[in-house]
Amino acid sequence: DGGITQSPKYLFRKEGQNVTLSCEQNLNHDAMYWYRQDPGQGLRLIYYSQIVNDFQKGDIAEGYSVSREKKESFPLTVTSAQKNPTAFYLCASSSAGRVYEQYFGPGTRLTVT
Amino acid sequence: GENVEQHPSTLSVQEGDSAVIKCTYSDSASNYFPWYKQELGKRPQLIIDIRSNVGEKKDQRIAVTLNKTAKHFSLHITETQPEDSAVYFCAAPTNTGNQFYFGTGTSLTVIP
Numbered sequence: 703d704g705g706i707t708q709s710p711k712y713l714f715r716k717e718g719q720n721v722t723l724s725c726e727q728n729l730n731h732d733a734m735y736w737y738r739q740d741p742g743q744g745l746r747l748i749y750y751s752q753i754v755n756d757f758q759k760g761d762i763a764e765g766y767s768v769s770r771e772k773k774e775s776f777p778l779t780v781t782s783a784q785k786n787p788t789a790f791y792l793c794a795s796s797s798a799g800r801v802y803e804q805y806f807g808p809g810t811r812l813t814v815t
Numbered sequence: 816g817e818n819v820e821q822h823p824s825t826l827s828v829q830e831g832d833s834a835v836i837k838c839t840y841s842d843s844a845s846n847y848f849p850w851y852k853q854e855l856g857k858r859p860q861l862i863i864d865i866r867s868n869v870g871e872k873k874d875q876r877i878a879v880t881l882n883k884t885a886k887h888f889s890l891h892i893t894e895t896q897p898e899d900s901a902v903y904f905c906a907a908p909t910n911t912g913n914q915f916y917f918g919t920g921t922s923l924t925v926i927p
Contacts, residue, residue, distance in 0.1 A: 733913070735914070737917075742824065742919060742920075743919060744821075744904060744917040744918055744919040744920050745859070745904065745915075745917040746917075747914055747915070747916075750913070750914055752913060760914065792858065792859070802847045802849065802864070802908060802915075803849070803861060803864070804849075804861070804915070805861075806851075806858040806859045806860070807858060808857070808858050809858060
């Protein structure tokens with residue numbers, strides 16, 4: 703089912719807690735991305751990574767952190783500093799040679815109360 | 816940086832009619848324009864794309880047109896079917912080409 707997985711599908715946390723969202727791909731893609739999706743606002747880029755051990759901030763990186771220790775994995779941590787963390791989070795990947803074509807994971811819906 | 820605007824935000828059509836979704840972009844250096852379809856509760860999936868060296872591309876009932884001078888591109892769906900109901904997103908790359916800006920999405924409903 704696309705070779706890119708996210709877990710869990712639904713996640714519930716209390717306000718003030720950090721939470722880490724998983725993203726794994728077996729497509730041998732170099733680049734990986736994290737997006738946040740809110741109703742009426744499309745997909746907004748949080749962080750992206752073109753290569754292992756390197757990543758860049760997207761438009762809405764505040765309150766989030768990432769790591770890229772392995773090519774296959776790009777976990778996203780939603781910290782307590784993120785003011786409105788409740789959202790649908792999508793991970794994507796693309797190969798270096800076809801950087802424009804992105805493959806998306808199934809998403810994680812995070813609810814913080 | 817790139818700015819992508821997408822219209823309309825919602826669109827309802829009768830089954831069999833055509834649907835058109837339009838996007839504009841600001842960065843004249845942008846050279847690749849994908850369209851993604853996201854069904855309810857599912858992941859976005861690439862349905863068609865166009866590069867700046869062509870003006871139109873077709874794939875069965877789906878077509879995309881590009882006007883580089885006016886900096887807009889459009890998705891055309893003909894003979895719409897209920898399974899076309901979904902949210903559609905356009906996108907354009909940044910000038911470095913390593914990330915996209917997405918439109919805000921169009922929720923298409925095909926009425927049987």
